[in-house]
Amino acid sequence: MNRKEILIELKKVLAxxxxxxxxxxxxxxxxxxxxxxxxxSANLVDIIIDAEAQYNIEIDFDAxxxxxxxxxCIDVISEKINKPA
Amino acid sequence: MTNDILKYLPYKSSFLFxxxxxxxxxxxxxxxYTLKSNSYFYEDHFPGNPVTPGVIITEIMAQIGLVVxxxxxxxxxxxxxxxxDEGSFPLLTSTDVSFFKMVLPGExxxxxxxxxxxxxxxxxxxxxxxxxxxxxxxxxxxSGIIKNAVKKDQ
Numbered sequence: 001m002n003r004k005e006i007l008i009e010l011k012k013v014l015a016x017x018x019x020x021x022x023x024x025x026x027x028x029x030x031x032x033x034x035x036x037x038x039x040x041s042a043n044l045v046d047i048i049i050d051a052e053a054q055y056n057i058e059i060d061f062d063a064x065x066x067x068x069x070x071x072x073c074i075d076v077i078s079e080k081i082n083k084p085a
Numbered sequence: 086m087t088n089d090i091l092k093y094l095p096y097k098s099s100f101l102f103x104x105x106x107x108x109x110x111x112x113x114x115x116x117x118y119t120l121k122s123n124s125y126f127y128e129d130h131f132p133g134n135p136v137t138p139g140v141i142i143t144e145i146m147a148q149i150g151l152v153v154x155x156x157x158x159x160x161x162x163x164x165x166x167x168x169x170d171e172g173s174f175p176l177l178t179s180t181d182v183s184f185f186k187m188v189l190p191g192e193x194x195x196x197x198x199x200x201x202x203x204x205x206x207x208x209x210x211x212x213x214x215x216x217x218x219x220x221x222x223x224x225x226x227x228s229g230i231i232k233n234a235v236k237k238d239q
Contacts, residue, residue: 042178042230045207061166064205 001081003029006055006074013050017043029071044068055081093156094148095174099125102145109157113199113210116149122190137188142214142223147177150198150212151229158203159231167206167234176232178207182225186216193217198227206231 018037033039048064057080067073087106108115127135152175159169194214201209209228216222
């Protein structure tokens with residue numbers, strides 16, 4: 001899966017957690033989950049859990065800490081799917 | 086003794102809503118609280134017609150179901166990467182509760198909580214409250230975090 005494909009899947013994962021639907025449609029690698037998409041910071045945990053199910057990966061604490069914008073999320077996800085545990 | 090956990094609760098006097106913990110393990114907790122007839126909120130909610138406010142029911146569920154279980158999980162080291170210190174405290178991050186019956190002054194309520202997950206410092210639980218007749222009073226999904234938790238040195 002390349003970065004563009006991951007982004008398309010990530011949009012589906014993020015959708016239930018943001019009310020900024022217009023922002024979500026236009027997300028790019030710089031989009032900040034909390035500042036731009038107005039996601040409740042505690043819901044980042046749910047997003048990580050949903051992403052694990054979506055991509056069939058396991059995300060640890062250190063990786064999770066990096067996942068505050070779309071680009072970082074894609075970094076973590078692409079690293080995990082290309083290197084299965 | 087499961088009641089040992091109560092000394093770790095950060096609440097005092099008029100905002101402590103836990104009397105007793107009867108069961109506590111890594112997957113859930115059961116505890117109870119008896120509403121005091123002289124609690125400050127009954128005077129105004131409602132004058133001449135005291136009924137326990139929904140926010141207080143919610144708080145009782147959160148203190149027993151989330152905070153007691155959350156502190157137990159933190160103390161037992163279930164969360165590998167973070168620990169609590171004197172600057173840490175629990176914060177509610179979301180609730181979705183339905184209420185089925187009124188709770189009147191003096192009633193004893195029992196709260197049962199089942200863990201859905203505890204990850205990255207966030208605890209999410211399914212929590213139910215019953216009255217002394219065993220009738221459901223309230224039920225919902227609760228989440229909370231430990232604010233100002235400290236990252237453990239690896």
